[in-house]
Amino acid sequence: MLLKRTHSPHRPWLLVLVLALALVLAACGEEEKEPEATPEPTEEETVTLGLAVSTLQNPFFVSLRDGAQTAANRLGVELVVKDAADDVEQQKTQVQELIDAGVDAILINPVDGDAIVPAIEAANAANIPVLTIDRSASGGQIVSHIASDNLAGGRMAAEYLAESLGGTGKVIELEGVPGTSAAQQRGAGFNEAIAESEGIEVIARQTANFNREEGKTVFAQLLDQYDEIDGVFAHNDEMILGAIEAAKEAGRAADIRFVGFDAVEDAVNAVESGDLLATIAQQPQEMGRLGVESAVKHLNGEDIPESVPVDLALITK
Numbered sequence: 001m002l003l004k005r006t007h008s009p010h011r012p013w014l015l016v017l018v019l020a021l022a023l024v025l026a027a028c029g030e031e032e033k034e035p036e037a038t039p040e041p042t043e044e045e046t047v048t049l050g051l052a053v054s055t056l057q058n059p060f061f062v063s064l065r066d067g068a069q070t071a072a073n074r075l076g077v078e079l080v081v082k083d084a085a086d087d088v089e090q091q092k093t094q095v096q097e098l099i100d101a102g103v104d105a106i107l108i109n110p111v112d113g114d115a116i117v118p119a120i121e122a123a124n125a126a127n128i129p130v131l132t133i134d135r136s137a138s139g140g141q142i143v144s145h146i147a148s149d150n151l152a153g154g155r156m157a158a159e160y161l162a163e164s165l166g167g168t169g170k171v172i173e174l175e176g177v178p179g180t181s182a183a184q185q186r187g188a189g190f191n192e193a194i195a196e197s198e199g200i201e202v203i204a205r206q207t208a209n210f211n212r213e214e215g216k217t218v219f220a221q222l223l224d225q226y227d228e229i230d231g232v233f234a235h236n237d238e239m240i241l242g243a244i245e246a247a248k249e250a251g252r253a254a255d256i257r258f259v260g261f262d263a264v265e266d267a268v269n270a271v272e273s274g275d276l277l278a279t280i281a282q283q284p285q286e287m288g289r290l291g292v293e294s295a296v297k298h299l300n301g302e303d304i305p306e307s308v309p310v311d312l313a314l315i316t317k
Contacts, residue, residue, distance in 0.1 A: 050098035067288025112179035154189025168199035169230030176235035215242025237267035
């Protein structure tokens with residue numbers, strides 16, 4: 001049987017349809033590309049430092065804060081200042097507030113070197129670096145301590161007072177807050193040096209907590225108690241200025257030689273007027289500056305010393 005080949009009829013319209021369909025499918029397969037958004041420029045985060053100060057009622061620490069603020073402004077960092085008003089519990093709460101706020105580092109001028117340790121340990125646990133200024137802490141991890149050599153300052157005060165008394169006389173020591181390194185070290189330096197003068201007797205040591213009014217009250221009581229007082233050393237100028245007021249009111253200021261510590265403005269003026277024999281200059285503004293600069297260097301990954309000394313000077317007329 002012979003099979004006959006058949007041919008499909010020519011259909012040009014079908015070819016056109018297939019080509020059109022292919023073009024449509026190709027167009028649908030391409031995803032429309034949206035123009036890429038230009039990323040917004042990100043601002044560099046500001047470094048924030050916390051400064052926990054023992055009290056701003058003392059002009060020494062006002063100067064320390066001012067030095068820290070000046071350095072912070074220059075370096076473009078934010079400084080959050082907390083004033084504990086010499087209240088241990090309040091300072092611990094304030095340090096915790098700085099931790100909760102997420103500051104980058106904390107500078108602490110402790111009210112009490114022992115009591116502040118749990119707050120420092122809380123900052124350590126939060127990976128927030130801690131530096132101490134003027135007064136040290138007895139525990140916790142401290143990146144650096146910025147302070148004068150208080151031991152040397154106490155010796156300097158004792159040596160000058162002993163020299164002015166000619167190596168003989170009865171003296172009184174007005175002590176600062178017992179739990180502070182400043183009081184402990186200044187007292188230790190003073191007593192080590194004054195003991196080298198066999199003719200000088202320390203007849204009393206009384207705490208006046210670095211406070212001018214307490215210095216006046218305590219010394220007024222000592223004036224009533226002792227008929228002979230040749231010299232007085234106080235662990236800071238606030239107490240010695242209070243003692244001078246008490247001695248003036250008792251009519252005995254001219255008979256007593258007074259030596260202070262810190263060289264605050266009122267004390268320097270008292271040296272110029274002759275009311276105060278001498279004071280030890282600590283440069284609190286320099287401490288504040290060095291504290292902020294050290295914290296920023298540490299945050300930038302730079303090595304900083306564990307102890308940053310600040311020079312002392314004897315201020316006399």
